Amino acid sequence: MDLPYTExxxxxxxxxxxxxxxxxxxxxxxxxxxxxxxxxxxxVFIDLLTDSGTGAMSDAQWSAxxxxxxxxxxxxxxxxxxxxxxxxxxxxxxxxxxxxxxxxNVLFSVLVKEGDIIPGNAHFDTTKGHIEFRKxxxxxxxxxxxxxTRLYHPFKGNLDLKKLKIIFDTTPKEKIPFxxxxxxCNSLGGQPVSMQNIRAxxxxxxxxxxxxxxxxxRFAENAYFIKTREEEFKNITIKEIAKxxxxxxxxxxxxxxxxxxVNMGGFIALNDPKIYKEASVFNIxxxxxxxxxxxxxxxxxxxxxxxxxxxEFDYLESRxxxxxxxxxxxxxxxxxxxxxxxxxxxxxxANKFVPTIPIEQYRAQALAIExxxxxxxxxxxxxxxxxxxxxxxxxxxxxxxxxxxxAIPRRTYSQNHMLYVATVLKNIYDSRKEAKSGYTIIxxxxxxxxxxxxxxxx
Numbered sequence: 455m456d457l458p459y460t461e462x463x464x465x466x467x468x469x470x471x472x473x474x475x476x477x478x479x480x481x482x483x484x485x486x487x488x489x490x491x492x493x494x495x496x497x498v499f500i501d502l503l504t505d506s507g508t509g510a511m512s513d514a515q516w517s518a519x520x521x522x523x524x525x526x527x528x529x530x531x532x533x534x535x536x537x538x539x540x541x542x543x544x545x546x547x548x549x550x551x552x553x554x555x556x557x558x559n560v561l562f563s564v565l566v567k568e569g570d571i572i573p574g575n576a577h578f579d580t581t582k583g584h585i586e587f588r589k590x591x592x593x594x595x596x597x598x599x600x601x602x603t604r605l606y607h608p609f610k611g612n613l614d615l616k617k618l619k620i621i622f623d624t625t626p627k628e629k630i631p632f633x634x635x636x637x638x639c640n641s642l643g644g645q646p647v648s649m650q651n652i653r654a655x656x657x658x659x660x661x662x663x664x665x666x667x668x669x670x671x672r673f674a675e676n677a678y679f680i681k682t683r684e685e686e687f688k689n690i691t692i693k694e695i696a697k698x699x700x701x702x703x704x705x706x707x708x709x710x711x712x713x714x715x716v717n718m719g720g721f722i723a724l725n726d727p728k729i730y731k732e733a734s735v736f737n738i739x740x741x742x743x744x745x746x747x748x749x750x751x752x753x754x755x756x757x758x759x760x761x762x763x764x765x766e767f768d769y770l771e772s773r774x775x776x777x778x779x780x781x782x783x784x785x786x787x788x789x790x791x792x793x794x795x796x797x798x799x800x801x802x803x804a805n806k807f808v809p810t811i812p813i814e815q816y817r818a819q820a821l822a823i824e825x826x827x828x829x830x831x832x833x834x835x836x837x838x839x840x841x842x843x844x845x846x847x848x849x850x851x852x853x854x855x856x857x858x859x860x861a862i863p864r865r866t867y868s869q870n871h872m873l874y875v876a877t878v879l880k881n882i883y884d885s886r887k888e889a890k891s892g893y894t895i896i897x898x899x900x901x902x903x904x905x906x907x908x909x910x911x912x
Contacts, residue, residue, distance in 0.1 A: 459775055461772045461776075462768045462769065462772055463512075463772070463865065466513065471498075471499055471500070472496050472497075472499070473499060473830070474497065474499065474830055476827060476828065478497075479497070479826060479827050479830060480827055482497045483823060483826055483827060484911075487896070487897075487908035487909055487910070488819075488823055488893055488908075488909035488910070488911065489906065489907060489908060489909065490503065490822060490823070490826060490832050490833070490834065491503070491834075491904075491905050491906070492906075493826075493832065498826075498830060498831075498832045499829070499830030499831065500829075500830065500831045500832070500867065500871055500874065500875060501831075501832050501863070502799075502831060502832060502833050502834075502859075502860040502861050502862065502863075502875070503832045503833065503834050503861065504834065504861045505712060505798045505799065505861040505862055505863050505864060506553075506554075506671075506709060506711040506712055506861075507553075507711035507716070507717045507718055508711075508717075508863035508864075508866065509715055509717075509863045509864030509865055509866055510863070510864065510865040510866050511715060511716065511717070511756060511760070512715070512759070512760075512763060512865075514759050514763070515715065515716070515756040515759045515760055515763070516756070518752075518755040518756050518758065518759045519752040519753075519755055519756050520752075521755055522750060522751035522752025522753070522754065522755040522756075523751040523755075524750060524751040524752070525751065526743060526746065527743055527745055528745055529745050529746060529751045529754065530751075531751035531752070531754040531755040531758070532550065532745040532746060532751070532754055533745075534754070534755065534758045535548070535550065535721075535754045535755075535757055535758045536548045537758075538757075538758040538761050538762060539721065539723050539761070542693060542696055542697065542700075542761060542762075542765065543696065543697065543700040543706065543723050544697055544700050544701055544725075545700065545705060545706065545723035545724055545725050546724075546725055547723065547724045547725065547726075547727065547730035548721055548722070548723050549721060549722040549723075549724075549730070549733055549734065549737045549741075549744060549747055550719070550720070550721045550741075550744075550745070550746060550747035550748065550749045550754060551719075551720040551721055551722065551737065551741050551747045551748055551749075552718060552719065552720065552741060552747070552748030552749060553709055553710075553711060553718060553719065553720040553748075554580065554669075554671055554707060554708060554709025554710075554711070554712075554720045555580040555583075555584070555709070555720075556720055556740065556741055556747075556748060557707040557708060557709070557720045557721060557722045558580060558581055558584045558669075558707050559584055559736075559740060560722060560733050560736045560737050560740055560741065561667075561705070561707055561722050561729075561733055561736075562584045562585065562588060563733075563736040563740075564729060564732045564733050564736065565631045565632060565667075565729070566584070566585060566588045566590050566631055567588065567590065567631070568588060568589040568590065569589065569590065569629060570585075570588075570590035570591070570629050570630070570631055571590065571591050571593060571621060571625050571629050571630050572585050572590060572591070572592050572593070572630070572631065572632065572633070572634060573592075573593045573595045573613075573617075573618055573621050573630070573633050573634075574592065574593070574594070574595065574613070574633060574634035574635065574636060574669075575594070575595060575596040575611055575612070575613050575634075575635060575636050575639050575642075575647065576594050576596045576600070576611075576636070576639050576640075576641040576642045577592045577594070577634060577636065577641070577669075578636060578640045578641050578669070579641075579840050579842075579902055579904070580902070581634060581636070581669060582842075583842075583901055583902045586845050586901065587901060589845075593621060595613050595614050595617040595618050595621070595633075596610075596611070596612070596613060596614065596639065596642060597610065597612045597613070597614045598614070600612075600639075600642045600643075600645060601642075601854040601855055603643075603790060603791065603792045603793060603801075603803040603806070603855065604790075604793060605793070606793055606794055607794075608646075608648070608679070608683040608794065609645070609646050609647060609648040609651060609679070609683070610639070610642055610643065610645035610646075610792075610794075611636065611637065611638055611639030611642060611645040611646050611647040611676075612647055612648060612651040613633075613635065613647070613651060613655050615654055615655070615658055618633065618655065618658060618659075619658065622658070622662045622664065627662060627663060627664065630662075630664050631665075632664065632665045632666065632667040632704065633655065633659055633664060633665075633666050633667070634667050634668075634669055635647060635652065635655060635666055635667070635668050635669070635703070636668075636669040636671075637668060637669070637670055637672065637673050637676035637699070638672045638675050638676045638679070638796060638797050638798070640671070640672070640798075640799075641836060642792070642855070643792035643795075643796045643799070643801040643857070644672070644675070644777075644795075644796020644797045644798045644799050644801070645792075645794075645796055646675070646676045646679035646680065646683075646796075646797065647676060648680060648683070648684055649680050649684055649686070649687065649695070649698065649699055650684065652699045652702050653702060655702075656702035656703070665703070665704035665705075666702060666703040666704060667703060667704060667705055667706065667707070668699075668700065668703045668705070668706040668707070669706075669707055670700075670706040670707065670708050670713075671708060671709040671711075671712040671713065672712050672713050672797055672798055673696055673699075673700075673706075673708075673713055674692060674696065674713040674764040674765050674770060675713060675770065675773070675774065675797030675798060676699075676797070677692045677695040677696045677699070677765070677770075678692060678767070678770040678771070678774060678797065679797065680695050680699075681695055681767070691767070692765045692766065692767055692770060693765045696765060704724065704725065704726060704729075705722065705723055705724035705725065705726065705729070706722070706723050706724075707720070707721075707722055708720050708721050708722075708723070710757050710760070710761075712798065713761075713764045713765075714757045714760045714761055714764065715757075715760030715761075715763055715764050715864060715865075716753060716756050716757045716760050717753075718749070718753055719749050719753050719754070719757050721747070722737075773797075773864060773865075774797055776862060776867075776869065776872065777795055777796065777797065777798065777799065777800060777862050778795050779869060779872055780795075780800050780860065780862070780872040780875060780876060781793075781795035781800045782795070783872065783873065783876040784800060784802075784876050784879060784880075787876060787879070787880040787883065788880075788883065789802065789807070789876075789879050789880060789883050790802065790803040790806035790807055791803060792855075792857065798861055798862060799859050799860055799861040799862060800859075800860045800862075801836065801855075801857040801858070801859050801860070802818075802821065802833075802857060802858040802859075802860070802879070803855070803856075803857065804817045804818035804820075804821045804837065804856040804857060804858055805817070805855070805856045807821055807858075807883065807886060808820065808821055808886055808889045810886075810887065810889055810890055811889055811890065811891060811892040812891075812892065813838070813852060813856070814838075814850070815891060815892030815893060815894065815912055816835070816837070816838055816839055816892050816893050816894075816895075816909070817837070817856055817892055818835045818836065818837035818838070818839070818856040818857055818858050819835040819837070819838075819839050819892065819893055819909065820889065820891075820892035820893055821858050821882075821889075822834060822835050822858045823893070824882055824889070825858065825878065825879065825882065828878055828881065828882055829874070829875070829878030829879075831860075831875055831878060833858045833859055833860045833861075834858070834859050834861070834904075835857075835858060835859075835904065836855075836857040836858070836859045837853060837855065837856035837857055838850055838851070838852050838853065838856065839895075839903065839904045839907060840904045841853045842901065842902065842903055842904075843903075845901075860875065891911075891912040892912060893909040893910060893911055893912060894909065894910050894912055895907050895908070895909055895910075896908050896909065896910045
């Protein structure tokens with residue numbers, strides 16, 4: 455008899471989570487105008503809002519924190535982190551930031567100008583926000599297969615070369631500062647990009663003289679999928695795979711709160727000394743000095759260890775198998791999810807789950823709210839609310855997919871927690887025909903509205 459898979463770690467510490475009643479949750483979510491971000495953590499039983507900074511650190515990371523050097527300039531912890539990043543990525547110039555969106559803010563202050571076009575694979579909200587804030591335009595060039603949640607494609611994060619070429623042929627080169635390749639592609643279900651596609655994108659970009667920039671928050675998970683789904687790489691280590699795909703880019707931004715296995719941090723890594731020098735000015739303005747950039751020395755020490763741990767196969771296999779367990783259980787229950795399952799989250803297809811709710815009434819948001827009310831589970835809408843309004847017409851943008859993301863914190867929840875989540879969703883799915891109406895927005899910010907928008911039940 456085959457032995458069941460088990461995690462390659464054991465628990466040393468636990469944290470209590472609070473139970474609540476459905477009546478309490480109905481009152482709590484109404485009091486915050488149905489915005490899941492506005493709930494307190496004590497009002498949430500299982501928190502799948504994000505995998506960003508919500509994981510558990512290892513004993514080695516906690517030990518490293520005690521050696522953190524808090525010097526303002528020239529910190530030993532920075533130089534240890536710098537060396538780790540250089541060895542993993544091949545990029546020589548490193549600027550620490552307090553998180554990924556800060557890295558985008560610093561680098562885009564150098565690279566993005568009004569009227570620019572930035573192609574990519576389904577830019578995430580902060581990436582698109584920083585582009586549009588600078589009056590530039592993000593254009594999605596993801597393959598069409600990514601938008602069919604029932605279709606199996608091993609690399610739904612891939613960019614469509616034909617779409618890219620059309621943009622290159624119809625846009626002045628000076629208006630395309632870079633192509634952003636997001637690994638894995640969060641907005642489409644944590645879907646990976648193949649090495650074959652990265653090579654092809656790099657080759658096309660070189661032909662047109664346009665650099666490639668990686669949004670690399672989940673680069674280790676992407677490397678895992680390359681290893682397990684591309685025959686060429688089955689005997690190659692995760693670290694070697696990462697080193698290769700980074701070699702095809704001019705640089706990267708990183709939210710270290712994901713595959714850095716830390717609770718706060720980020721960085722920019724580059725090979726161009728001119729861009730590094732220009733970005734250093736903005737790093738000092740927005741973040742701090744260039745050898746700490748908004749991070750404590752102890753956090754940089756923990757990140758150096760975390761990057762090494764996150765690029766080991768055993769850890770990644772455990773991580774992704776837990777996500778797969780939730781996805782497969784939901785699929786067995788008949789709940790419509792994005793397939794294949796992503797690396798960091800399971801994405802519920804709200805268009806198939808609750809098609810009875812009008813699209814203009816934010817059906818994915820309605821489903822996310824119901825999930826909280828019924829089970830105390832906090833997910834997040836990845837749909838019309840997140841897509842925001844067109845910056846020129848101010849009309850809602852309706853994406854092809856309306857998703858509810860269940861992001862799994864790293865090394866945090868057990869399989870029993872995953873089974874609980876799946877069972878709650880099954881119960882909701884079995885009664886879905888009763889869902890006829892959703893919500894309307896009564897207050898919203900002019901950009902990235904989903905964090906603070908207020909809703910009213912229709």
